[in-house]
Amino acid sequence: MIANPFFVLGLPPDTSRIELEREAQKLLGMLELGFADARMYATPLGPQPRTAEAVRAAVAALRDPYQRLVAELWARHAPSEAVAAEPEPPTAGVPGLRAKLGWR
Amino acid sequence: MWAAPFLILFRVQRAALDARRRDRTWRYFAWSLLGGAIASMLIASVALAVAVLVGAQLWWLAVLLIAVAGVPVVQPLLLRHVIVPQGWYRVAFLLGHIGTARDSDADALVYAAWALSRKPTPSGEAWVAARRDRRKPLGDAEVVTTALLVAARGDAEAARMLLRSTLDLVELHPAVRELAGEWLACDAAERGAWHELAGDASAARFPATPLTFFLEGVAGARIGAGPARGELYARWLLAPHRRATYALLAVPIATSAPAAQPAAEPATPSPEHPPLPRAVAAHLALSRTRVDAPRFAAAVAAWDVALADAGTRAWLARRALELDAPLGAAERAVRDVTTTITDELARVADARALGAPPSRGPIGAPLARRLRHGRLDALESAFNRWADRRHAGDVRSPVDEWREFVALRAAYEAAASAGGLDLRRLAFPHAYKTGTSMAVWLWNSRDEYALSHAISAWLGGEARTVGDAEAIEVCGRNVRLAVPTRTGRVVSR
Numbered sequence: 001m002i003a004n005p006f007f008v009l010g011l012p013p014d015t016s017r018i019e020l021e022r023e024a025q026k027l028l029g030m031l032e033l034g035f036a037d038a039r040m041y042a043t044p045l046g047p048q049p050r051t052a053e054a055v056r057a058a059v060a061a062l063r064d065p066y067q068r069l070v071a072e073l074w075a076r077h078a079p080s081e082a083v084a085a086e087p088e089p090p091t092a093g094v095p096g097l098r099a100k101l102g103w104r
Numbered sequence: 105m106w107a108a109p110f111l112i113l114f115r116v117q118r119a120a121l122d123a124r125r126r127d128r129t130w131r132y133f134a135w136s137l138l139g140g141a142i143a144s145m146l147i148a149s150v151a152l153a154v155a156v157l158v159g160a161q162l163w164w165l166a167v168l169l170i171a172v173a174g175v176p177v178v179q180p181l182l183l184r185h186v187i188v189p190q191g192w193y194r195v196a197f198l199l200g201h202i203g204t205a206r207d208s209d210a211d212a213l214v215y216a217a218w219a220l221s222r223k224p225t226p227s228g229e230a231w232v233a234a235r236r237d238r239r240k241p242l243g244d245a246e247v248v249t250t251a252l253l254v255a256a257r258g259d260a261e262a263a264r265m266l267l268r269s270t271l272d273l274v275e276l277h278p279a280v281r282e283l284a285g286e287w288l289a290c291d292a293a294e295r296g297a298w299h300e301l302a303g304d305a306s307a308a309r310f311p312a313t314p315l316t317f318f319l320e321g322v323a324g325a326r327i328g329a330g331p332a333r334g335e336l337y338a339r340w341l342l343a344p345h346r347r348a349t350y351a352l353l354a355v356p357i358a359t360s361a362p363a364a365q366p367a368a369e370p371a372t373p374s375p376e377h378p379p380l381p382r383a384v385a386a387h388l389a390l391s392r393t394r395v396d397a398p399r400f401a402a403a404v405a406a407w408d409v410a411l412a413d414a415g416t417r418a419w420l421a422r423r424a425l426e427l428d429a430p431l432g433a434a435e436r437a438v439r440d441v442t443t444t445i446t447d448e449l450a451r452v453a454d455a456r457a458l459g460a461p462p463s464r465g466p467i468g469a470p471l472a473r474r475l476r477h478g479r480l481d482a483l484e485s486a487f488n489r490w491a492d493r494r495h496a497g498d499v500r501s502p503v504d505e506w507r508e509f510v511a512l513r514a515a516y517e518a519a520a521s522a523g524g525l526d527l528r529r530l531a532f533p534h535a536y537k538t539g540t541s542m543a544v545w546l547w548n549s550r551d552e553y554a555l556s557h558a559i560s561a562w563l564g565g566e567a568r569t570v571g572d573a574e575a576i577e578v579c580g581r582n583v584r585l586a587v588p589t590r591t592g593r594v595v596s597r
Contacts, residue, residue, distance in 0.1 A: 001388065044388050065429035070437050072423060077381040079388065092326070093296025100348040101290045101315060102188060104221040104255050 005058035005067075006075035007043045008050060013076040017063070024059035028052055044078045122278065128308060132317060136342055143177050150174040176202045183215055184344060191223025193232060203279055207590040209235075210245035210277045217249040218283065221256035229253055241552045242502035243275035243589060248284045250503050255287070264291060269510045271309055272558040274596070275589035278311055285310025289319040293352070298323040318343035322352045380419075383410035387445065390452055400453065401461040407445055408465025411438060442466055450474050459522040476527055479519040483531050486512055487538040494545055502552050509542075509559060525570070532570045539563045540575075543582060553587045561596070 006013050009023050030038035031052050040047045061067040098104070127135065150173045157166040175182070179202045187196045196219035200212030213235055220228045236249045247270050255263035267284045288310065292301035304310065305320035312320065318339040324330030331339070340346060340353050383406040390403055410416055420434040449471055452458070460472035490512060493500075500508070516535055520528040539559050547556035564579030587594045 045391060065424075065427040066433045066436070069420070069424055069427055069429050069433055070440060073380075073420065073437060073441060074384065077384045079381070079385050092298065093294050094352065095294065097294040097348070098260075098287075098290045101345050102184060102222075103218075103287050103290050104224075104252075 001074055001078070002043045002045050002048050003054070004043070004075050004078075005061045005071045007048075008041055008054050008058040009062075010041050013072040020059060020062050024055055027055050031055070126311070128305065128312060128317070128320075132312070133338060133342070136314065146177045147174065150177070175199070179203060183219075188215070188219045188222055191219055191225075191228075193217070193220040193228050195219075197235070204277075207245075207277065209239065210243065210590065211279045213239070213245050213249050214252070214277075214280050214283055217252040221252045224253075224256040229256075236503070237501055240502065241550075242273075242506055242555050243277070244270040244273045244284070245275075245277055245280045246503050247273065247506060248280050250507070251284070252287070260291060264288065265510060265514065266507070269506070272561065273554045274557055274587050274594040275554045275591055277591065282311045282313050282316070286313045286316045289316040293319050293322065298326040302327050302329065314339070314343040315345065315349075318349060319352075322349075378415065379406070379410035379413045380416050383407045387448070390449075395452055395456050395458070397458055400449075400456070400458050401463065404449060404461040404468050404471060405463040405465075407449075407467040408463045411442060411466040438466075442470070446470050446474065450478070453522070454478070457518045457522050459524060476523055476530075479523055479527060480530055483516060483519055484534050486515060487534045491538045491541060494542060499550075502550070502555060505546065505552070506555055509555070513562060528566070529570045532566055532572060532575075535566065536563055536572070536575050540578065540582075547582075547585075554589060557583065557585070557587045557596070 006015075009015075009020060009027065011020060011023055015023075027038055027050070031050070039050055041050045061071065150169060153169055154166045154174075157163075157169065179199055183196060183199055187199060193216040197212045197216035200215035201208040203211050213232070216235070217232050220232055232249060232253065236246050239246055247266055251263040251266035254266065267288055270281065270284055285304070288304065289301055292298070292304075301320060301323035305312075305323065310316070318336075321331045321336045321339045325336060330336065336353065340349060343349060383403070386403040386406040390399065393399065417434065417438070420437055424433040424437070445467055449467065453460075453471070453475055460475050461468050464472070490508060512535075516531060520531060523531075540563060543556040543559040543563070546552040546559070560579050560582035564576065564583050567575035567579055583596050587596075
């Protein structure tokens with residue numbers, strides 16, 4: 001899911017093939033020049049680092065109609081915003097108590 | 105003749121301490137107060153006698169009197185507050201012999217391990233381990249010693265498992281069990297496992313030290329089944345480390361039974377929540393939230409609905425046409441997605457020891473098959489490795505044999521609790537065949553009676569759960585054998 005080609009390219013699933021190619025070239029150029037904006041991409045599981053290899057692999061996958069179909073199935077139906085991580089519940093215990101009571 | 109009253113008082117004090125171990129009612133306080141009063145009288149008598157001897161210039165006799173009559177009375181205090189915190193494991197070993205005349209080596213070994221665990225050193229560990237390995241056959245003291253050494257290395261989970269495993273050993277040293285129970289109580293309090301601690305208290309699994317008794321009261325107060333406030337204060341007063349435990353007394357949180365798990369949301373499709381986005385969202389949530397059985401079941405049910413949904417398949421077929429995908433691409437995509445999802449959910453279930461979900465759709469059915477077969481295969485190969493080792497003549501130390509059995513049993517229990525009675529019925533024959541063979545070998549060839557008895561007792565319990573008549577008969581016969589231990593022969597009824 002986090003390596004979905006649409007997420008890597010930062011494009012919606014209904015993007016045309018020409019737009020995909022154009023965006024891939026633009027991202028490769030930005031990565032080559034070291035633009036900070038291009039270094040990360042958003043996924044429903046939070047931001048992930050973007051590399052030139054990942055961009056090339058993404059655009060190659062989307063050229064294949066079958067792989068694009070599978071990628072669309074995930075990307076089209078994923079939540080638009082990152083799923084928030086559930087905070088750890090407050091512990092009802094006493095950290096370090098064992099040592100305070102004479103045990104390791 | 106002058107020693108007679110002293111010996112009587114000493115004997116009464118031991119009786120009071122033994123009675124305290126058995127009782128968790130008001131008698132606990134009565135015996136504790138009696139024990140304390142007698143100890144005070146003994147100390148006062150010794151102090152008086154020492155003063156008289158010093159006055160008479162009999163220094164050597166005064167020192168002898170302190171060693172013979174004074175140290176035994178204050179031994180528990182000396183150990184807990186001086187020797188153990190300093191990590192003086194050799195002194196702890198020597199002093200540990202004073203508490204009882206019956207297999208005092210057992211108590212001494214555990215006190216030494218406790219002291220070493222406070223300031224662990226490789227040479228100290230080798231010293232304690234050598235003394236432990238010299239004692240045969242295996243009993244509760246060797247297991248508790250190993251657990252404390254493991255805890256000293258920072259592996260609290262393994263220590264917890266080992267200490268709890270002493271409940272299966274018929275050899276019983278009260279002081280050893282007391283210390284095991286105290287470690288478990290402190291550990292439970294540290295983790296906030298108040299229900300676990302209250303369960304141990306109500307079942308009286310371990311004899312209680314004053315500290316354990318207080319922590320049990322705190323656990324009861326926190327789950328809404330505790331003693332009265334006055335009694336909790338009394339327990340606190342009797343327990344050591346009052347400064348460290350005062351905070352527990354000051355913040356009683358009375359919550360009743362553990363909060364019920366929210367029921368899994370039904371995975372019924374609705375116009376507002378189409379099945380596929382709902383399934384994808386439930387799937388993603390598994391990697392961002394604490395996964396429990398209801399959440400897991402909800403995700404599986406959502407996928408079952410989504411992949412069987414006519415709307416999903418129609419969308420895939422239409423989109424395959426639009427993309428000019430090869431013939432059959434939509435069906436292939438469903439198959440590939442099914443495999444990917446099943447793989448990911450199986451990994452989640454294995455990591456969290458979750459059982460097969462009730463839903464039996466395109467994801468639920470293969471997932472249940474995969475979990476059952478995977479767990480059975482893993483158990484079978486683990487039991488086979490155990491049997492192969494014995495046939496290959498790879499003999500391990502008794503405590504390592506015990507650790508292997510405890511680990512195997514934990515794996516079996518985890519698989520069985522996740523897979524239900526069906527999986528238990530399928531797994532039991534492997535466990536029974538290997539376990540019985542090992543139990544016979546340990547009893548006949550290695551004289552490890554308590555270890556062998558524990559394996560047979562566990563297999564007998566499992567045999568009753570799955571209803572295996574032959575296994576019930578065989579294990580029952582093995583369990584009824586009198587087990588020779590260092591504290592006497594034990595016959596299970």
